[in-house]
Amino acid sequence: MKHLALRAAASLLVLAALAGAAPPTTVTPMTPDVVAKYDPVLPAADFVRREAMVPMRDGTKLYTVIVMRKGTRGGPILLSRTPYDAHGSVTRNTSLRIEDILPAMDAPFVNDGYIRVYQDIRGLHRSEGEFVMNRPIVGPLNRTGIDESTDAYDTIDWLVKNVPESNGKVGVIGSSYLGFTTLAAEINPHPALKAAVPESPMVDGWRGDDWFHNGAFRVSGIDYAVGQSTGKADAGAVLPRSGGDDYTRYLEAGSIGDFASSLNVDQVPFNQKLFQNPAYTSFWSEQAVDKWMAARPLTVPTMLEVGQWDQEDSYGAPAVYQALKAKYEGSGLLHLVIGPWRHSGANHYGYELGALTFAGDTAKQWRERWMKPFLDHYLKGTPDPQTPPVLTYATGIDQWEPSPRWPMGTPTALYLTSGNGVRFGSAGAAGHADYVSDPMKPVPFLPRPIQLGDEDQWHSWLVRDQRFVDGRTDVASFGGAPLDRPVHIMGAPMVDLYASTSGTDSDWVVKLIDVYPSDLPEGAGQGSKPSMAGYQLPIGIEIFRGRYVDSFARPRALKANRVEHYRFALPNVDHVVLPGHRLMVQVQSSLFPLYDRNPQRFVPNIFNARAADYQPATQKVYFGGATPSAVMLPVVP
Structure with missing residues (x-):
């Protein structure tokens, strides 16, 4: 009965959405039964959702979704640039409530007048252009004049000119790959960029983030490369698995080169980048984001965040902090947060991790007590929350600890x-x-x-x-x-x-x-x-x-x-x-x-x-x- 009721409700929604369109003058058994589009954002929704193809300086257009609560005026823009499908990021559920369609961490922002923006990076999902994994900054490895920094600049420039509900101030935020694009936005930043929160950012894939740790290769990089490199990642390939035990699967395959060859993925370009460059030559060292950041002045207030038990990108945020601390520690521009979380756990529920339990929802505590007030200050002009230079969660005694520097010991x-x-x-x-x-x-x-x-x-x-x-x-x-x-x-x-x-x-x-x-x-x-x-x-x-x-x-x-x-x-x-x-x-x-x-x-x-x-x-x-x-x-x- 429940399924019948849901089906009936869905039918009514379709009829209501199509009711505004002029019906066919005559229908026959052969009238085509496909409509071009159904927009689930109905007049009763409490939010506004827009899509745009934002032009970059080279003519490439990037798919961008803009969401805000109805009635928003003079709101700051909070931007995330993602390889993981901007459209899906703001349509997690078909609902008339803005809290339901966005990730949980977004609700406090849109309920407080923020304008939330997600964008597909170039070459993936609905954006035009060519995808390059962790695209190098313009320089010795990239002579195109285009990188994630220029794309962020052009996107911010378009947003402040074309979103009339905004106050002209922009913050960037994101975790993992989105942490990488957040840091990239701070390199030669647009004047409207006022604050950044890079979470568990991919910074150096050889030293200690996704691809290698001190030279040892992390085998899951093969699956990731194939998934991101096929079908613009919309229908990214999934390597065949027979279930059972991956320990046996990889052991029987032989070397990682043999494993990739056996699945016909050895010629995927990023896999070849890995296979041909096992050492930390300029191929990797000149892609290290902490080096990019250290070579330029820091002008955007930045709150770096990482999980203490981040199983993917434990290296990046502390590396950037160490690269900048000599100039900016205690300046108010540079902050580091270490919480008791897994990778990207800061954006989910922070009550527990594995067998460990903590004193409440530690992720929500950070987001509401420190991260949002930090962004509010720079994007809405609220009083200075006195964000500590370093904020860490002491596991073992379950308490947050502000510190003047890092490391403390x-x-x-x-x-x-x-x-x-x-x-x-x-x-x-x-x-x-x-x-x-x-x-x-x-x-x-x-x-x-x-x-x-x-x-x-x-x-x-x-x-x-x-x-x-x-x-x-x-x-x-x-x-x-x-x-x-x-x-x-x-x-x-x-x-x-x-x-x-x-x-x-x-x-x-x-x-x-x-x-x-x-x-x-x-x-x-x-x-x-x-x-x-x-x-x-x-x-x-x-x-x-x-x-x-x-x-x-x-x-x-x-x-x-x-x-x-x-x-x-x-x-x-x-x-x-x-x-x-x-x-x-x-x-x-x-x-x-x-x-x-x-x-x-x-x-x-x-x-x-x-x-x-x-x-x-x-x-x-x-x-x-x-x-x-x-x-x-x-x-x-």
């Missing part, structure tokens, strides 16, 4: 020691812990079966209990005694690892872990529920491809059994390890199938590795004496 060595221990203070006696890494039996990054397309698995893998690998013979676990006082970490822990391999190449994965007490009563701190007794919560996980020990641009073979010194950062965090909890460090040499397997035999290009190249190796993690492996924790009192 003082580097404090947590040393690996004999007996598979960790401790503060002194490095202790020299020794090493050994394990055998077999690329034919790589360490999974999640409990199997693994399905990379499963959102529940993907969103929360960075907070997954690590007991599923603790005790494996190819994982070296170093654990400490229960703490007698809290350890508060504010910054990016730095790995300081001395290690050797019997092979000629190796990956090194380091995890910093907060181990919950085995006897956990309720009310003993964040997430302290009996079900989390003994939980091994990752504070941070990162990988480093050994061949880049000397230079990201110039890889080299490792000398078998020679100790090398590796230094790399874990993601930025604000986390309190509570008394009674223990600190743990895990070291391993694969994280599969999140990252491609290192053959452990040096080959010029791992994408083209052969089956015979994948060889077991004995790995040695050194500690104490002249090889004091440690994780440097940025500790505050």
